[in-house]
Amino acid sequence: MATIAFQEITKLYPKTQKPAVDAVSFEVPEGSTCVLVGTSGSGKTTLLRMVNRLIEPTSGAIIIDGKDVLKENTIQLRRRIGYVIQQVGLFPHMTVGENVRVTAEIAGGWEKQRLNKRVDELLDLVGLPPADYRKRFPRQLSGGQQQRVGLARALATDPAILLMDEPFGALDAITRARMQDELQRIQRDVHKTILFVSHDIDEAFKLGDQIAVMSEGKLVQIGSPVELLARPANGFVSQLVGADNTLRQLQYLPVSTALDNRPEAVSSAHWGDAATCSPDATLLDAMLQLLSTGSPALTVTSSDSTQPQGNITLASINREISRHRGQQSQPNQPEGSHA
Numbered sequence: 001m002a003t004i005a006f007q008e009i010t011k012l013y014p015k016t017q018k019p020a021v022d023a024v025s026f027e028v029p030e031g032s033t034c035v036l037v038g039t040s041g042s043g044k045t046t047l048l049r050m051v052n053r054l055i056e057p058t059s060g061a062i063i064i065d066g067k068d069v070l071k072e073n074t075i076q077l078r079r080r081i082g083y084v085i086q087q088v089g090l091f092p093h094m095t096v097g098e099n100v101r102v103t104a105e106i107a108g109g110w111e112k113q114r115l116n117k118r119v120d121e122l123l124d125l126v127g128l129p130p131a132d133y134r135k136r137f138p139r140q141l142s143g144g145q146q147q148r149v150g151l152a153r154a155l156a157t158d159p160a161i162l163l164m165d166e167p168f169g170a171l172d173a174i175t176r177a178r179m180q181d182e183l184q185r186i187q188r189d190v191h192k193t194i195l196f197v198s199h200d201i202d203e204a205f206k207l208g209d210q211i212a213v214m215s216e217g218k219l220v221q222i223g224s225p226v227e228l229l230a231r232p233a234n235g236f237v238s239q240l241v242g243a244d245n246t247l248r249q250l251q252y253l254p255v256s257t258a259l260d261n262r263p264e265a266v267s268s269a270h271w272g273d274a275a276t277c278s279p280d281a282t283l284l285d286a287m288l289q290l291l292s293t294g295s296p297a298l299t300v301t302s303s304d305s306t307q308p309q310g311n312i313t314l315a316s317i318n319r320e321i322s323r324h325r326g327q328q329s330q331p332n333q334p335e336g337s338h339a
Ligand SMILES: Nc1ncnc2c1ncn2[C@@H]1O[C@H](COP(=O)(O)OP(=O)(O)OP(=O)(O)O)[C@@H](O)[C@H]1O
Pocket: 013, 014, 016, 020, 038, 039, 040, 041, 042, 043, 044, 045, 046, 047
């Protein structure tokens, strides 16, 4: 596993006036997923490709587990970093097995027998049963299946880091959602440090432990999906993450944001367990529980405490959502930003 630390990283392309990435600093903690979002041309791909040095930074540093990537041998560096892009780029004349094997071989150290087993393990991991898929050619696969092979190949060297640039961008909505689920499942097993570029804010919310918002080469805000939704740094972030999107607020904001602690708040004591919920429940969970049980309120209590944190009611949920709507109607655009 590995932490990626960007320190004042900057890229000024030759013959351009303005840096594509401008003194960006943040950290992706090991084993976590950070999704880069932002307007087109905001520098996401440039930032990503500086990690494996497909693009050389102009200044600043990228530190992986204490080592500056600029001081590393690029071949060794790229073995430690898997890279998945939208155009999967499988070798068309090689079978699926050979495509994965060729990358596993680069990692070295595998005996032939072990190498074949490793290829099968990787195909299994990405949901392509080897008996069915090992001998197929890329043209005999759907777009989603090709993307799975791309992921197997990126994982073949067992890298600590995965860079993923719009990997599911070319897939239809249903296949895309399935691939996102698969990535989450795989990540629960492999715990890679993932830097992921996306244009799709729902994808960012689903996959990101952190979301980094970029605009015109600068990092505007980084935080968890809930932090961005609850406290967008400015009108640009608010608009980009859809902080005024009621369904998204209900889906992601925890009940702790909408507690009603007034003494006159409705007591739900006589509703028993049906009227309790955990502080991690979302506003949507709470709303559905309130509607399905008919209880006037839910008592929010964590599992390790008998002391209630407060009550939640349909009215307190509504107040929280209206408060966000109020904030959103007073946008505060950063200078020079565009949505
Ligand atoms: N090789 C290059 N030479 C000069 N300028 C470049 C080069 N590659 C990218 N740029 C510029 O750098 C800026 C950032 O580009 P980049 O591809 O990193 O943005 P992005 O956020 O990934 O965009 P998109 O979402 O459209 O893929 C853009 O203004 C782009 O025109």
